[in-house]
Amino acid sequence: MADGSRRGRPGYDQQTVLRRAVDLFNRQGYDGTSMGDLARELGVGKSAIYHHVPGKEALLARALDEALDGLSAVLDAPAGDTAYDRLRAAVRDSVRVLVEQLPAVTLLLRVRGNSEVELAALRRRREIDDRLAELVSAAVAEGSLRGDLPPDLVSRLLFGMVNSLVEWYRPGGPVDAEVLAAAITALAFDGLGAIRSQ
């Protein structure tokens, strides 16, 4: 489908099946979506799906890995000399990943550990959260962030704000991704008080 020069009977490819599945999972919930729903959405019989993927859980696993790979990349790229600069970049890049991989990340953020696949995703996500928390700690130690609040609490709230955008952000909507990244960074680092001399 994506590749026009394929041989054999035309039909869906794995990527398209995955994308449509993730959209459905996000609309109805993973547990609330049956393979029959997905088949109807694709306009094929249920059995056709099993030609592309081993099963329902594999669709979930692939989407979660995609999201986790994107978020991990944010931390692997070197991004500044000071911890403050690296944290700012991490916030900005996290927003970008959330926007670019919105469906997969949305699915990831709703996972509660209900199966081995979900538990594995939660473990990977926890690693990422821990590294972000370390970044906040380092920035506090450096003296560039307020030190009157527990760093891990700050980290949870900061990235809780970032992650919350999957609840409402829609690409092509009124808010541009770069505007969004700038707004979140401004709000997080400077607060929402009236602009003072700084």
Add this chain to the structure above:
Amino acid sequence: MADGSRRGRPGYDQQTVLRRAVDLFNRQGYDGTSMGDLARELGVGKSAIYHHVPGKEALLARALDEALDGLSAVLDAPAGDTAYDRLRAAVRDSVRVLVEQLPAVTLLLRVRGNSEVELAALRRRREIDDRLAELVSAAVAEGSLRGDLPPDLVSRLLFGMVNSLVEWYRPGGPVDAEVLAAAITALAFDGLGAIRSQ
């Protein structure tokens, strides 16, 4: 159970069934929890549950109403002369409600509109969100909040941060509820930059 002076065979009361059900829904997801699961959790047969509640969806509806009533109350209580004061109070009181009614609010924030019950809850929730957004707008118009960001965007991010605490906050844990409310307010209004003269 709660009332020691009841007649008839001892057993669960509605409130306890509801509480345990909501806990299970939050652990496994609403769709991922069967009435059989709940029965096993309670140590009774499935049919016993139907003596206390009309059905699975009624458990959801009652929990969502509970959460929505708590959140609505935050906005109905008069809380300050300026919009800024009212917004600050709304943030602080929202945190308190989230903490006090954590299970019900957690369930509410995960609802996606998958049934009429869920859609009704989303409508009520949207009303609340709209009123919070108006509060932010009023504070901006008043000049006490930064005006360089769209007020509805600010509102979404601010309460996205507040709401995100259901993802990790646990009563009895290391973070006290009042400390949490103070931290969120401080972070939101003053930002996470190193403390300057203010």
Add this chain to the structure above:
DNA sequence: GTCTATAGACCGATAGAC
């Protein structure tokens, strides 16, 4: 006897898998 809460067989519908 009266009341509440329970057990467990059972129903039609639908799930995931193939």
Add this chain to the structure above:
DNA sequence: GTCTATCGGTCTATAGAC
């Protein structure tokens, strides 16, 4: 399309406290 398992929910009968 077909399989088996499980879903939410119903039914009748009964256990147990007054």
